[in-house]
Amino acid sequence: MHWHQRRVTRLAAVAVWLDGVLQRPTTVRLLGAGRDFWSLVLPTECAACTSPAVTLCPECLARVRAATVRPFRADGGADALPAAEGYEGGPGDPTDIDVLPVTAAGHYRGTVSRLLLSYKNRRRTDVGRPLQAALAGALQTAVHxxxxxxxxGMILLVPVPSRGASMRRRGYDPLGLLLAGLDRRGELPAGCHVAALVVYRGALTGGPSVLASRARPVSQKGLGGSQRRTNVHATMALRPGRCLPPGAVCLVIDDVLTTGATIAEVTRVLRHAGAIVAGAAVVAATPAPSRSR
Known part of the structure; x- marks a missing residue:
């Protein structure tokens, strides 16, 4: 037997043995006692419902899984999304997609929205695994x-960048953590590679900025589709030193879809660089505040 096959066989045997150890009643009791001890030393609560002494309670975990088990097309109400790549159809033409297709793992409501808010705004990075699983499902469906x-061919997964102020406030990039975890576990779709190609212009150093004469973009909350599109237009650029081969296929990744203005800005940057943006994938989608389309 080849040495590599022997090594794989040994690792598999160790994994089976370890799984058996973890399933023993004594081990389960010891692990439970350990969790109870640490809940006293470092009190915690469910990130979605605030139940005590648990990171994410079984009920909330079950709700998140049920709400994200069937990814769906979510671009119907996002009125700031750009046109689909190569769209040439017209009204009533069922053979073409008039806007960039966006796949969402679930709806931004209930337990899913509370979990995302805790993960992003309360530094609850300990609940990232269920969100990674949800995003993985949306990625698989979109890539399919x-x-x-x-x-x-190869598909580049391009995350929407975080603003510098948000990074400094949180101390981490929520979307980047989700994708890094999927990449590390080998759970990205086959033939896909994470490529952080786009940044906010405020993060660039040196050289003139087209935003020099513009006011700093305001928060997107409460804005309609056209207002969000205007607010983020020309705020992003290709990361310095990065170049794309002509015709590179990209899938834009975001956490929440509202009007699609941020996805549209990333798409603008990538298309200007010669890439083909085939769609987008998000963890959750919320109804857009404006449906002027």
Missing amino acids: GIRKRGEQ
């Missing part, structure tokens, strides 16, 4: 759709 349309 791209493959069905004939694209069989």
Whole structure:
């Protein structure tokens, strides 16, 4: 037997043994006692319902899984999304997609929204795993759709960048952590690679900025589709030193879809660099505040 096969066999045997140890009643009791001890030393609560002494209670975990088990097309109400790549159809033409297709793992409401808010704004990075699983499902569905349309090459997963102020306030990039975890566990769709190609212009140093004469963009909350699109237009650029091969296929990744203005800005940057943006994927989608389309 080849040495590599022997090594894989040994690792598999160790994994089976370890799994058996963890399932023993004595081990389960010891682990439970350990959790109870640490809940006294470092009190915690469910990130979604605030139940005590647990990171994410079984009921909330079950709700999140049920709410994100069937990814769906979420671009119907996002009125700031750009046109789909190569769209040439017209009104009533069922053979073409008039806007960039966006796949969401779930709806931004209930337990899903509370979990996302805790993860992003309360530094609850300990609940990232269920969100990673939800995003993985949306990625698999989105990539499957791209493959069905004939694209069989490498697909670049391009995350929406975090603002510098948000990074400094949180101390981490929520979307980057989710994608890094999926990449580390080998749970990204086959033939896909994470590529942080886009940054906010405020993060660039040296050289003139097209935003020099513009006011700092305000918060997106409460703005309609056209207002959000205007608010973020030209606020992003290709990361310095990065170049894309002509025709590179990209999938834009975000955490929450509202009007699609941020996804539209990332798409603008990538298309200007010569890339093909085939769609987007998000953890959750919320109804857009404006449906002027």
